[in-house]
Amino acid sequence: MILGFYPGCSLKGSSREYTESVLAITKAFDIELQEISDWNCCGATAAHNFNKELSLALPARIMALAEKQGLQEVVVPCAACYSRLAVTQHELGKNDELKEKISQVAGIEYKGTVKILNIIQLLDKYVIPKIEGRVVQPFNHKVACYYGCLLVRPHAVLQFDREEDPQSMDTLMTKVGATPIEWAFKTECCGAGLSISRTATVARLSGSIMKDAADRGAEAIIVACPMCHSNLDMRRAEINNFLKEKIDIPVLYVTQALGMAIGLEKKELGVQRHFVRVGI
């Protein structure tokens, strides 16, 4: 089984443990991930804040390269990249004139034939059906599944899960032995790209998320986005300062939790790289 792989920039840098855990999981289930050759940044928030065509051309180049490589499905673990690629597919898919123009700007023909998979879709489609008998250390903890914004919104574009109170990650975590909690902040914004330019905003938004998870007894937060992760984990000092509390609940990527459940080494999953120590 060969699938395309678009890591994106975060997964190559500050969120390298997300890549490590994605690769560990896919290896364990005999899935070969083939990185898109010469991929570029998706443009993230900055591109669509400044220029619409730039925000479409950067993802279009990525997907056109995947097409040229003969890939049918591409895994995009970062929820923010996933959103930018999905928006581009959506915008270009309904407007041939724009598609042609953006292909011209990107300097490569974009056809729109590649199917992109977010991390939950990858796991649901290729891992969970084979999970029976593989869970050797059930993830026996109360978890807060945190979806954030871009994995589920806007539904008109993504057509994935529910916008309010999504369930896909909760269902997945149940299958590896976890007990997902009912909580109110599943899809509230963490502050995303304001981490550097308005850190106080991130402390407030991520603080409310952490507080609700803590109040409801979560032992771990489970995420699927490097931006959510870095705000909840690397910004914990600012969060605790804002809350005037000391919350030490760890934040794990869904692939790390799953990997631990099937008995992979924590180190192989990059768990030691988090700011907030993972004691579970």
Add this chain to the structure above:
Amino acid sequence: MSAEAKHITVSGLSGEVLEITGVNTFECYQCGKCSAGCPLSAEMDYPPSYLIRLLQTGDPELEEKVLRSFTIWVCLTCEVCYSRCPMSIDIPKMMDFLREKSRKEGKANPKAKEIIAFHKAFLKSIEKTGRLYELGVLGAYKSSTFHFTQDLALAPKAIARGKLHFLPEFVKDRANIVSIFSKTVRKKKVKL
């Protein structure tokens, strides 16, 4: 649609929003769900529904306030407004258009200086290398905002965990990336 209504929808800034993005601000009946759900409302000068109301008036002075607002820059595009709007008005798409126009016309709110500086540093990094160079972006952001000491405490921890790379990764076809920038954000010599 009456001639009068048609006239309203195609004129002024709201007309431009409709024409370029397809977002019709006149579909808004001010229920306020967007403003209630918006995580940034409290930090905005005009919450989303208020911003749309300003556009609906067609008053050039109020339209000017929209383009000069802090709202459009502090908006995180979290998409809550769009997902909860009973009229499915794509407010984030409208925000993207307003930000682009605001910058082109030199009307960006001064309070958004840091936010814009970060976006600039980010895009310049992508333009150069094709992929984000986190350390480079931080450096460029700090030198343009003079926030030199910010987040210094994070660096050693990030390095110890192998999270900070000292060298950038490069896309091989950098000419391709530069060309994408020159055909889009650098077109018409807009300063990045």
